[in-house]
Amino acid sequence: MLIKIKPELGESEVTDRKMFNQRRRLIKAAAGSVVADFGMGLAPHIAAAEPKIFSSAPKSSLSLGEEPTDYDDVISYNNFYEFGTGKGDPARNSQNFKTRPWTVSVEGEVAKPGTIDMETILKTQNLEERIYRLRCVEAWSMVVPWVGFSLGQLIQQFEPTSRAKFVEFTTLHDPEQMPGQRVSVLNWPYVEGLRIDEAVHPLTILAVGLYGEILPNQNGAPLRLVVPWKYGFKSIKSIVKIRLTEQMPRTAWNVAGPNEYGFYANVNPSVDHPRWSQKRERIIGGGIFTPKRKTEMFNGYTEQVGHLYAGMDLSKFY
């Protein structure tokens, strides 16, 4: 098998799973100071193999005060249909995905349209750690410590015009690298959208990492959206285009199933999916006897985002 080395990400930075697990155990052991000496002795090796490149990112006050889901679960269980429709497919099929060079074009209703490359983004944006709960429309959830920055700040740099009412995001379209795109399960490329006030809300971020590390390919590298009060499918991955528009974007899941997946897709336990209940969610990483948790309105962010939907019938605008 040909292993392609990413230009920006040296091979030494790629951590294999087994090693990672071993280290986790060692780190845990060291933290518990049970075998402190042993842990200390291995510390340089640990640092070399797992650069926490974002470890200096300040912790955001907007984070949940909850224990994140295990790293292994976060990187091995998710939906990313570009790499297959099974939950384990993204981790399996995205390992050779090339995330460099990578540019994002910002266009449409902006005074200064242009492209920005990942290096510039990483250098110029204020990265923070944000611990959010990700609630999937399939009624499961996990808690992820993202590293990212405010989408609003990025958009402001391109100076939106007064006609900018919506923001449309597009994922890379590259069936050669993304085997899932060779099957027409969705109308590729994946498109998502937000209303402009949702897009510039302080909770809305573009993530470049998780657990202090570079975003793994399967989680939407190199750049993905995270909108914590909406179902996971709104948080589009591997973004190459951000377009500000006057019209509401035609989003991928809404096109595929208009009765089932609305444009807003706010987490809402009182509006069920036509085929299943949204009142509760399975907790990823729980055991077989872990009961489901009750889903919260706006995934727990009613105070912060409730006003955006004042006067709207959320059973109609689901």
Add this chain to the structure above:
Amino acid sequence: MKQNQIFWVVVKILVFITALSPFAWMVWDTVQDKLGPDPIETLHFRSGDWTLRFLMLTLTCTPLKLLFNWNFQHRFRRMLGLFTFFYATVHLSVYLALDLSFSWEQMVDEIPDSPYVLVGLAAYILLLPLALTSTRKMVQRLGRNWKKLHRLIYVIAVLGVIHFLWLVKEDLREPLIYAAVLTFLLGTRMVFAIRSKNTPLRFAPALRNLLFGKA
């Protein structure tokens, strides 16, 4: 003759062990904590998959007779049918006990919201009388009615495939494979029913030889 009987008993035991192995595997993975990040879903999906697979295998017995004039498979039909029931029971138990935690509140909240769950439940309820009348005694007691009753399996199979088709989000490929297999299995019966009275093809031996070589 006696040797022949021993042979089939041994084969039956082997088939039984093989049919039970997916369940043993589920138990093993559960005990070893190897069910992945969403263990309830893993158990739920695996038991559902095996229910449908055994259902399809059960329904394969008759077409094998019709197309190739084979008979050996009838020795396993009851066992395959009961394994279908067994895996369906595991599937339902995982749903009620683990997914819904046996909570009335959750059942009331969630079951009526899911049409595919209702379809699955209907299929299971129809499966119950078939499992209960599977003993030799019941076959004798019911006589011709036994056959009529057990035609319910066709309805159950259709409901089972609808159950799967209805629950997937957008990727219909896997349930459509089951739909295709079921269409073939039921279609074969229909063709023969229209043709005459369930007699095997006149050219069955020729077809068999063509596909599998001379026996």
